[in-house]
Amino acid sequence: MDNFTYYNPTKLYFGRGQIAKLDEAVPRDGTTLLLYGGGSIKRNGVYEQVREALGDRTVLEYGGIEANPTYETLMGAVELARAQGVTFLLAVGGGSVLDGTKFVAAAIPFEGEPWDILRRKAPVREARPLGAVLTLPATGSEANPVAVISRRQTQEKLAFSSPLVFPRFSVLDPATTFSLPPRQVANGIVDAFTHVLEQYLTYPAHAPLQDRMAEAILLTLLEVGPKTLEDPEDYDTRATFMWCATMALNGLIGLGVPQDWATHRIGHELTALHGIDHARTLAVILPSLLRHQRQGKRAKLLQYAERVWGLTEGPEDDRVEQAIARTAAFFEQLDVPTSLRRYEAVTPDTVEAVAERLKERGFYPLGERRDIGPDDVRAILTASLAA
């Protein structure tokens, strides 16, 4: 196991009715900026609960943060917050609103062009404090220091991370997610499942506890994913799904182990170029990537086959292939396609563009063994186009 430092300062209020806890969590003094998305919180009662809990605090609002939040939209919030002397940020929504709020938090006190935080990895030395009410289990943004921001003008989608943008707290009330469309629930299951696999399907690292925690999340997602799609208002199933998504990317299972974020890196380019939902990009890449990388990942793929899919018999190569095929079938069962062919806008030109963009960004080599180059990305995407 590699050395690690574990730091996660986010306080979680989990369960029914926990939005009321905003009264103890949000500072009374100063000015709070409430940030939200396209309006789902106004239709499902979340907005009313939040405003009630905030009572007579001074609150400004900034809505309209889109899925795959853009720099262009977020800079409006930065200007408002600077002009009004905002002292606390409250994100209410899905991963996009949370990520966008993290960027706003870092951009308000930033001297210079805030896009440099993403493009040039300019250090974040200061950030406004933020809290969150999460309405979509998927990204883990509610308890991690990461944000992914897009820029319309240049069709870019880039991530940054800073311990200063961990939410101070997050409210996770599973009942706020009952109103999610099935597509977003399915996306959330696939996103969380992939987050686990990218920290688990690498090579053995003498980390049996991290392995078993990862397997626990995978097995639980396999169990509750289809159930929560079928019966969206079953509270306990939805609560389990929500907790899985947080645990998948709050840093815990990735401590001291190799990680492989190649699927996410490639996926972000597909979203930037073609607007494909984040989780849907992962579903088209992951199975192809696992097949392409099956030699380097062999030991963990066999462990995954055995412990998650119960595959213990037959030739090892068959078990590896079965485990990958079942993963893809699970995504398809959730109505999330695993072939790039399903997206009309995607052509062989896309394959070339993605391979080149990753080079321009200096992201190669990818993978836990640093053995994924442009030709591998071409092969992975071409295989998905043919799948």
Ligand code: NZQ
């Ligand atoms: O905008 P509103 O009207 O709120 O509607 C949203 C949006 O249209 C809707 N929604 C959210 N909660 C709802 C709801 N509709 C009904 N009822 C509710 N309770 O769902 C739609 C999608 O929301 P979005 O926030 O975009 O989805 P998600 O949570 O999947 O976030 C995706 C973004 O997170 C990034 C992705 O790249 C993408 O930009 N990621 C962030 C990560 C992180 N911070 O660690 C890691 C992830 O790998 C991911 O990259």
Ligand code: ZN
């Ligand atoms: Zn993701």
